[in-house]
Amino acid sequence: MQIDWWTLAFQVVNFLAVVWLLSRLLFRPIRRVIEEREAADRAAAQAAQAKVDEALAVKQDYTARLADFAEAQRREEADLHKQMAEERDALLAKARSEAEKLLDEARARIEAERSQTVDQLRAQIGELATGMAQKALGAPDIVTPGAALAQASARLAALSGTDLKDLVTDLGVEGAGVTVVTAADLPDPARDRWRQMLQERFGAALAIGFETDPALIGGAELRFPHAVLSFSVAARLREAVETVKG
Structure with a gap:
């Protein structure tokens, strides 16, 4: 078998030329497009992650604000209940004091009337006894x-x-x-x-x-x-x- 070295060399050169042309005109643009798409995908992923992080931050801030609002509302309700309880106790104490004052005045009035009645009865009994004694003793x-x-x-x-x-x-x-x-x-x-x-x-x-x-x-x-x-x-x-x- 006889090899034609010139033909072989020519074919090798043609093959290398085709490979160079493919790499130059086809593979590089394709690789560039792939790299650009990968970069775009990475940028989109990073933007999406940034949006997610921002959404999580907003959610955490909202949750914290909601907790603060709930705590403030709870404190306001507790203060309102405390104030209402104090006002109720003050009203009850005032009513109790006024009731005791009225009772004391009523007791004093009843005692004065009783004492006056007893004195009147004693005076009447004394007058009757005096009259009887005067008649009896002359x-x-x-x-x-x-x-x-x-x-x-x-x-x-x-x-x-x-x-x-x-x-x-x-x-x-x-x-x-x-x-x-x-x-x-x-x-x-x-x-x-x-x-x-x-x-x-x-x-x-x-x-x-x-x-x-x-x-x-x-x-x-x-x-x-x-x-x-x-x-x-x-x-x-x-x-x-x-x-x-x-």
């Missing part, structure tokens, strides 16, 4: 304040020296005094007259107190630390009963 002025004071003054003036000395000794104990007891409360002028009479008898330093005892019916009692001088209707009635029994 002494129409036994229960008048002036009569009781006059009887006490006369009784003290009639005491023997020994009895008067005993009373003075009894009053000499530190803190001792005499108490004037009447069936009804004495007015200030009447108390002043009792004080004057007793201080003239026992000295200006004498401690004098005043009490009421409806059981006396009328008249008065002088209560010393260890002795009692009675000028009351009740005492006169007891004496009358004892006299009748005797």
Whole structure:
């Protein structure tokens, strides 16, 4: 077999020329187009990723704003509930205070009316008892304040020296005094007259107190630390009963 080297060389040259032409005119443009498309695809992917990242950022910002709004609304509701509770408690406290004030005023008014009624009843009972005692004892002025004071003054003036000395000794104990007891409360002028009479008898330093005892019916009692001088209707009635029994 005989090889034609010139032909072979020519064919090789032709082949290389064809390859160069293909690379020059076909492969390079195709590769350039492919690279451009790959670059475009990368740019599009990057743009899309940027859009996704931007959308995620917007979503996160919206979520954060929504959470802040919800928290602010929750705080506002809590503050409103707290304010409403404070106003309610204040109104309840005010209503309770006003109710207690009204109750206190009502109690005071009822107590004053009750005390006034009791005093009136005591006065009426005292008047009835006084009338009965006056009729029974035949002494129409036994229960008048002036009569009781006059009887006490006369009784003290009639005491023997020994009895008067005993009373003075009894009053000499530190803190001792005499108490004037009447069936009804004495007015200030009447108390002043009792004080004057007793201080003239026992000295200006004498401690004098005043009490009421409806059981006396009328008249008065002088209560010393260890002795009692009675000028009351009740005492006169007891004496009358004892006299009748005797």
